[in-house]
Amino acid sequence: MVSGMLVWERPEPPDRPVPAPLSRERIVRAAIQLADADGLDAVSLRKVATVLGVRPMRLYGYIASKEELLDLMVDAAHAEIRPVGEGWREVLRSLAEATRHAAHEHEWLADLLGGRPQLGPHALASGETVVAALGDIDVDAVMPVVAAVNAYVIGAVRREIAERRAERATGMDEKRWQASLGPYLERTFATGRFPALATVVRDAAHLDADETFRTGLDFLLDGIEARISG
Amino acid sequence: MVSGMLVWERPEPPDRPVPAPLSRERIVRAAIQLADADGLDAVSLRKVATVLGVRPMRLYGYIASKEELLDLMVDAAHAEIRPVGEGWREVLRSLAEATRHAAHEHEWLADLLGGRPQLGPHALASGETVVAALGDIDVDAVMPVVAAVNAYVIGAVRREIAERRAERATGMDEKRWQASLGPYLERTFATGRFPALATVVRDAAHLDADETFRTGLDFLLDGIEARISG
DNA sequence: GTACTGGCCGATACACTGTATCGCTCCGAT
DNA sequence: ATCGGAGCGATACAGTGTATCGGCCAGTAC
Numbered sequence: 001m002v003s004g005m006l007v008w009e010r011p012e013p014p015d016r017p018v019p020a021p022l023s024r025e026r027i028v029r030a031a032i033q034l035a036d037a038d039g040l041d042a043v044s045l046r047k048v049a050t051v052l053g054v055r056p057m058r059l060y061g062y063i064a065s066k067e068e069l070l071d072l073m074v075d076a077a078h079a080e081i082r083p084v085g086e087g088w089r090e091v092l093r094s095l096a097e098a099t100r101h102a103a104h105e106h107e108w109l110a111d112l113l114g115g116r117p118q119l120g121p122h123a124l125a126s127g128e129t130v131v132a133a134l135g136d137i138d139v140d141a142v143m144p145v146v147a148a149v150n151a152y153v154i155g156a157v158r159r160e161i162a163e164r165r166a167e168r169a170t171g172m173d174e175k176r177w178q179a180s181l182g183p184y185l186e187r188t189f190a191t192g193r194f195p196a197l198a199t200v201v202r203d204a205a206h207l208d209a210d211e212t213f214r215t216g217l218d219f220l221l222d223g224i225e226a227r228i229s230g
Numbered sequence: 231m232v233s234g235m236l237v238w239e240r241p242e243p244p245d246r247p248v249p250a251p252l253s254r255e256r257i258v259r260a261a262i263q264l265a266d267a268d269g270l271d272a273v274s275l276r277k278v279a280t281v282l283g284v285r286p287m288r289l290y291g292y293i294a295s296k297e298e299l300l301d302l303m304v305d306a307a308h309a310e311i312r313p314v315g316e317g318w319r320e321v322l323r324s325l326a327e328a329t330r331h332a333a334h335e336h337e338w339l340a341d342l343l344g345g346r347p348q349l350g351p352h353a354l355a356s357g358e359t360v361v362a363a364l365g366d367i368d369v370d371a372v373m374p375v376v377a378a379v380n381a382y383v384i385g386a387v388r389r390e391i392a393e394r395r396a397e398r399a400t401g402m403d404e405k406r407w408q409a410s411l412g413p414y415l416e417r418t419f420a421t422g423r424f425p426a427l428a429t430v431v432r433d434a435a436h437l438d439a440d441e442t443f444r445t446g447l448d449f450l451l452d453g454i455e456a457r458i459s460g
Numbered sequence: 461g462t463a464c465t466g467g468c469c470g471a472t473a474c475a476c477t478g479t480a481t482c483g484c485t486c487c488g489a490t
Numbered sequence: 491a492t493c494g495g496a497g498c499g500a501t502a503c504a505g506t507g508t509a510t511c512g513g514c515c516a517g518t519a520c
Contacts, residue, residue, distance in 0.1 A: 139429070205370045
């Protein structure tokens with residue numbers, strides 16, 4: 001009981017805000033929302049907490065560090081990566097395309113992919129699907145094959161997103177892109193120090209992002225096929 | 231002239247510290263030294279300035295932002311990547327191995343590779359070497375081939391370094407590694423949700439990092455060979 | 461020799477970060 | 491009715507990248 005004041009005189013306790021119900025899932029969703037909108041740099045524990053109507057330190061009841069939050073985000077993204085198809089080649093291609101697709105919807109994924117080992121349930125689940133589809137392949141060959149495809153996808157997606165960002169940074173349309181990077185390359189090539197590069201960049205047909213990705217993936221899958229069936 | 235005091239009475243002006251001679255090269259070397267020793271997170275403009283015996287804001291006379299410093303670091307690393315060999319296959323393999331080697335000496339490179347377009351002089355130089363060695367290949371095929379190899383290397387190196395760090399984080403030796411991640415995977419596999427994965431992880435032969443990298447690279451180069459010579 | 465001026469340097473400041481610490485409050489068990 | 495413990499949040503700390511701006515200095519024009 002508080003002092004001698006009667007209830008009638010005592011004011012009500014200040015409206016203690018109803019504690020927002022919290023969960024890892026909510027936290028991760030909020031973080032992803034921020035990252036989708038404004039990039040990975042926009043994800044800070046304070047901003048996430050604000051979005052959730054919560055004080056920052058509350059989050060530490062659910063995660064031990066920001067790194068863990070990023071891990072959870074990546075695993076959440078893996079939930080959207082569901083390889084399908086029949087036969088090892090189709091499944092691997094599906095894995096690659098689905099990963100790329102996810103990175104298109106969540107560009108921050110390009111910054112995180114491959115940055116730490118993926119051991120979350122969703123990542124393992126998609127791994128399981130892939131490995132299961134490779135059942136007709138020599139057991140000892142499965143890991144190297146999956147690792148190779150994953151490596152290619154990680155690198156290809158990173159490069160692609162990096163280029164996309166660079167283009168956007170120059171002003172979003174292709175005109176300004178050619179107006180800023182084009183001239184730089186022109187001037188650089190004009191020095192004559194990179195003749196072979198200059199020739200290829202100027203004379204060769206330029207594939208778009210889709211074609212580039214698929215071409216590289218086909219190289220890899222062809223190489224795999226040759227070895228495992230041989 | 232300062233007031234009426236004679237020289238003899240007037241103290242010397244305070245030892246104005248000799249301004250440390252500065253250059254992008256020095257700045258980048260200092261940053262790389264920090265990153266080699268303690269990782270990318272240890273690279274801050276303040277720390278770099280301290281190493282150089284300089285105040286932080288001075289650096290902005292040489293670079294416009296920290297991102298530019300990171301770009302310069304990456305290009306400096308590219309200076310150590312000099313692909314050699316005869317014929318397109320040897321050169322591409324050399325490019326891949328040299329990049330991996332650089333990332334072993336500068337682990338931070340794994341965090342930066344592929345993160346932004348590489349247009350620095352050293353990156354272009356190694357690109358020139360590679361493209362020049364692909365002279366006997368159809369011009370339109372050069373870019374996709376180089377892009378594919380680069381993508382694979384970026385991803386493979388990232389994965390490899392990420393794993394190495396995870397191992398180190400558990401205590402550096404293999405015993406503790408098995409004592410921390412092993413049990414996690416064991417418990418996870420024990421749930422029976424990932425049977426195919428469990429089988430492969432448990433029963434298949436495990437390649438070491440060198441073998442894994444080379445196997446994937448061979449897949450890719452084989453696939454390339456099949457297409458360009460066919 | 462003197463006045464000016466333009467450029468560089470550095471101190472300070474700002475807004476923000478991740479997270480350690482720790483007192484308070486409240487709930488549930490005894 | 492009392493105690494214990496857990497969780498919450500305010501505060502604090504050490505650090506970040508960088509904008510701003512006052513002042514010093516070198517060089518130039520007379």
